[in-house]
Amino acid sequence: MTISFKEAVFLYCMKQIQNERSIYSLYHLFQGKKSSQTIQDAHLFRLDPFFQSYPQITREEMDHIIGVLHVNGYLHSISSEYYYLTEKGEKIVQSQNLISLPPKYLQGWKYHQITSVFWERLSLLVQVYSNLIYQNKGFIPIHNKPENLAWIKNYIKMQTGKRFELANDLYTELINCFQQDENIDPAVLTLRLTGHNKIGLTEGQAAEQLQMDSFHYHLEFLNILHYMIYISTNQYSKFPLLSGIIGNKPQTVPLTLSTEKTLRLLEKGFNTNEIARIRKLKESTIEDHIVEIALQVNDFDLRKYVSFEMEQRILTVTRETSAKKLSQIREKVPEANYFEIRLVLARNGGRPWN
Amino acid sequence: MELEKALYHYFQFTSFRQGQKEVVESILRGQNTLAMLPTGTGKSLCYQLPGYLLEGKVLIVSPLLSLMQDQVEQMKSMGEKRVIAINSFLSPAEKRKALSNLSSYKFIFVSPEMLGVDIILNKLREMTIALFVVDEAHCISQWGYDFRPDYLKIGEVREKLGAPLTIALTATATKEVREDIVKYLQFRSWEEFVFSVDRPEISIGIEILGHKEKQQKTLELVQKIKGPGIIYFSSKKLAESMAAKLRDQGERVMAYHGGLDTESRTLIQQQFIHNQLDIVCATSAFGMGINKDNVRFILHYHMPLQLEAYLQEIGRAGRDGKESIAILFYSPGDEQLSLQLTEGELPEKEQIHHLFMLIQQQNLKLENIHLESERFIPACGFSETQWRVVESFLASMQNENVQEVRDQLLNYVTKRIRLKQQKVYRVLDYIQHSGCKREYILDYFDDQGSSAKKNCCSSCGLALEDFYGSKAEEMEPNLRYNWKKDLASMLIKQVGDLHEKRPIS
Numbered sequence: 001m002t003i004s005f006k007e008a009v010f011l012y013c014m015k016q017i018q019n020e021r022s023i024y025s026l027y028h029l030f031q032g033k034k035s036s037q038t039i040q041d042a043h044l045f046r047l048d049p050f051f052q053s054y055p056q057i058t059r060e061e062m063d064h065i066i067g068v069l070h071v072n073g074y075l076h077s078i079s080s081e082y083y084y085l086t087e088k089g090e091k092i093v094q095s096q097n098l099i100s101l102p103p104k105y106l107q108g109w110k111y112h113q114i115t116s117v118f119w120e121r122l123s124l125l126v127q128v129y130s131n132l133i134y135q136n137k138g139f140i141p142i143h144n145k146p147e148n149l150a151w152i153k154n155y156i157k158m159q160t161g162k163r164f165e166l167a168n169d170l171y172t173e174l175i176n177c178f179q180q181d182e183n184i185d186p187a188v189l190t191l192r193l194t195g196h197n198k199i200g201l202t203e204g205q206a207a208e209q210l211q212m213d214s215f216h217y218h219l220e221f222l223n224i225l226h227y228m229i230y231i232s233t234n235q236y237s238k239f240p241l242l243s244g245i246i247g248n249k250p251q252t253v254p255l256t257l258s259t260e261k262t263l264r265l266l267e268k269g270f271n272t273n274e275i276a277r278i279r280k281l282k283e284s285t286i287e288d289h290i291v292e293i294a295l296q297v298n299d300f301d302l303r304k305y306v307s308f309e310m311e312q313r314i315l316t317v318t319r320e321t322s323a324k325k326l327s328q329i330r331e332k333v334p335e336a337n338y339f340e341i342r343l344v345l346a347r348n349g350g351r352p353w354n
Numbered sequence: 355m356e357l358e359k360a361l362y363h364y365f366q367f368t369s370f371r372q373g374q375k376e377v378v379e380s381i382l383r384g385q386n387t388l389a390m391l392p393t394g395t396g397k398s399l400c401y402q403l404p405g406y407l408l409e410g411k412v413l414i415v416s417p418l419l420s421l422m423q424d425q426v427e428q429m430k431s432m433g434e435k436r437v438i439a440i441n442s443f444l445s446p447a448e449k450r451k452a453l454s455n456l457s458s459y460k461f462i463f464v465s466p467e468m469l470g471v472d473i474i475l476n477k478l479r480e481m482t483i484a485l486f487v488v489d490e491a492h493c494i495s496q497w498g499y500d501f502r503p504d505y506l507k508i509g510e511v512r513e514k515l516g517a518p519l520t521i522a523l524t525a526t527a528t529k530e531v532r533e534d535i536v537k538y539l540q541f542r543s544w545e546e547f548v549f550s551v552d553r554p555e556i557s558i559g560i561e562i563l564g565h566k567e568k569q570q571k572t573l574e575l576v577q578k579i580k581g582p583g584i585i586y587f588s589s590k591k592l593a594e595s596m597a598a599k600l601r602d603q604g605e606r607v608m609a610y611h612g613g614l615d616t617e618s619r620t621l622i623q624q625q626f627i628h629n630q631l632d633i634v635c636a637t638s639a640f641g642m643g644i645n646k647d648n649v650r651f652i653l654h655y656h657m658p659l660q661l662e663a664y665l666q667e668i669g670r671a672g673r674d675g676k677e678s679i680a681i682l683f684y685s686p687g688d689e690q691l692s693l694q695l696t697e698g699e700l701p702e703k704e705q706i707h708h709l710f711m712l713i714q715q716q717n718l719k720l721e722n723i724h725l726e727s728e729r730f731i732p733a734c735g736f737s738e739t740q741w742r743v744v745e746s747f748l749a750s751m752q753n754e755n756v757q758e759v760r761d762q763l764l765n766y767v768t769k770r771i772r773l774k775q776q777k778v779y780r781v782l783d784y785i786q787h788s789g790c791k792r793e794y795i796l797d798y799f800d801d802q803g804s805s806a807k808k809n810c811c812s813s814c815g816l817a818l819e820d821f822y823g824s825k826a827e828e829m830e831p832n833l834r835y836n837w838k839k840d841l842a843s844m845l846i847k848q849v850g851d852l853h854e855k856r857p858i859s
Binding site: 075128129130133134136137139140141142144146164167169170171173175185186187190191193194195196197198199200201202203204205209 | 423427429431432444448596608617618619620621622624625630788835837838840842843844845846847
């Protein structure tokens with residue numbers, strides 16, 4: 001009995017969340033739901049690379065995958081939405097040669113806002129340049145969102161070189177970019193590109209051509225896009241054309257709209273209770289927002305909400321017991337409330353514990 | 355001769371196709387014109403060329419957003435920049451921008467619901483409309499297979515614009531429908547050009563066979579018959595599974611349907627046009643706005659819902675004028691699926707009641723319903739097609755009384771179902787007709803011109819072997835893919851290619 005790539009990925013994620021979250025937390029993660037809960041969980045369980053990496057997922061598919069893993073003895077169920085890995089499941093996740101997860105460059109959370117824009121613009125750029133150098137005017141743009149078409153017009157206008165050189169430069173940048181890590185397979189991307197003489201492949205066709213499992217291909221495609229974004233933005237002087245595609249699109253992740261409002265009120269000096277009243281929200285909701293802020297805003301001061309000693313005690317407990325379940329931590333530090341524990345975990349969740 | 359010069363100047367064609375010249379001349383004489391030209395004969399040239407020769411704007415009303423988008427893109431790819439589409443695809447900001455720059459465009463495409471918006475109409479009234487184009491004009495008639503109630507308003511809009519010179523275009527309209535077009539557009543004088551829907555280069559085959567044989571027959575036929583070709587299905591699932599089976603058989607084939615994401619849809623269409631695919635297993639979503647000359651066969655795995663659609667679909671074969679074939683497979687009982695599909699296209703009673711309950715509860719104005727589609731579609735469980743019917747019906751109403759409108763809609767839906775069912779039975783009749791199939795179709799459109807020919811149809815005699823052939827192009831041996839080479843072939847101009855294409859001066 002072999003396990004599909006997709007099932008293996010979900011098994012890996014199930015291990016990460018242990019039995020502390022329901023299977024639907026993974027559904028929200030892959031779909032990319034921008035709620036405080038999902039964002040915090042993503043960081044807490046170090047699944048942020050997978051954020052919004054499979055937005056097409058449905059609840060039915062989620063149920064189906066878990067069902068298959070359960071029936072085949074990889075998962076043991078606690079209740080209908082909570083599972084833990086059986087020994088058989090653990091073995092799969094640990095076997096190094098089966099999968100290495102997450103893919104090295106996958107940064108779903110960090111790049112989810114620019115991923116598809118980057119791809120659409122890059123493929124348009126290649127198509128337009130390719131047709132330009134071959135003086136071929138009659139072609140149908142492969143992506144036709146008006147904002148992208150307007151962008152590309154502008155982008156080309158702003159370039160000063162000759163068109164032959166531009167296409168050449170883009171070629172050189174792509175080659176240089178791909179060559180920085182020899183474990184990257186550029187075919188994953190180039191098969192999808194459209195030029196003057198050929199139309200790119202669809203996701204399914206490319207997977208078939210490379211003889212890859214379709215979900216594996218799907219993640220590898222995101223992986224290579226994130227790789228390119230990472231390389232070109234970190235060395236933008238070396239990759240002016242590629243980093244120019246992203247331009248000044250926001251790369252840092254903004255807070256959810258509601259949290260943003262809460263932050264503004266906090267900055268004006270209101271406390272949790274007052275903000276809840278002003279915004280006609282529950283105090284616990286405002287606390288959720290503050291946890292999200294702790295996660296996202298590095299210089300946000302926690303001292304107003306949790307003392308230094310308390311933070312240290314909570315950290316010690318989590319380190320010693322590797323407990324991540326809030327109730328387990330609270331048993332060991334009964335003076336701390338859940339809000340304090342969550343804040344501490346949010347601030348320290350994304351980093352190594354020891 | 356003058357016209358030919360213009361034709362060459364604007365389109366680089368040296369001669370007109372059948373019918374085009376007469377239609378263009380009629381418009382240039384200042385006559386309102388109704389033209390019925392078969393699919394694939396270059397309808398759009400009939401308004402584009404006079405558009406260029408007339409002083410003022412060309413306003414084109416087009417019912418389908420995807421079709422509109424395709425046409426705009428095609429014109430742009432031909433180098434025409436002064437073209438814009440105003441439809442619900444545009445964001446409010448884009449719409450505002452488009453409207454404030456409207457006078458800088460020559461060709462303005464607009465969806466019928468946008469014509470109901472006052473700001474847009476007023477903007478249009480400020481301009482000189484040299485030519486008013488009603489594309490897919492059969493949508494104006496309730497006898498048409500694709501009736502859109504909001505098309506009924508076009509006549510009124512036309513009056514408001516000062517009754518500009520108008521051309522109504524359609525590929526398939528029976529005599530009744532043509533009469534409706536003239537009536538609703540309020541033509542006082544007009545010229546009518548009805549060109550035969552007959553496409554002599556397309557042979558017509560109907561095969562009646564058992565359910566279980568269908569799949570096997572399809573696999574066999576595709577192996578023998580010369581491509582490229584399109585296979586039409588009524589269900590996405592079957593299109594997918596047949597594509598998979600054909601792929602196993604070594605065919606270059608993809609499935610195409612509305613369930614695919616936009617990127618895949620564009621790629622598959624373009625791959626087919628660029629001969630990277632030989633076969634597309636499609637639902638009726640495929641084919642509109644596709645310009646591919648060398649399609650050699652059309653296979654209907656399921657019966658189409660009306661003869662009008664059938665004619666459009668088989669008309670995608672043989673646009674280069676070369677011998678092609680259209681085959682329809684029918685298994686007894688297939689019409690049940692068609693009848694079900696017909697009903698599914700229209701909103702159900704329960705859905706309508708639920709919608710109007712929500713409208714009454716929330717005290718909404720009927721004229722604003724179309725703005726709330728995102729809310730009502732899931733709330734009432736409408737499919738896109740069903741919602742389009744509701745939306746279009748409401749847009750055509752002026753009545754404020756919610757209850758009355760509801761009852762009218764219910765009544766309307768019942769009538770539409772009956773009409774559509776009649777059309778299904780008409781297709782069935784055609785399939786079972788023992789006489790000449792071509793004559794049957796021509797009769798249906800009150801068309802006289804038919805000519806007996808070799809391989810006319812399965813009733814007159816059809817030698818399928820005549821359409822067999824080696825594969826369109828022998829598949830290249832599956833070389834190892836080299837990404838660097840691929841990238842270079844796209845972005846580095848190869849020296850050997852230099853002489854192939856020179857800039858057109």
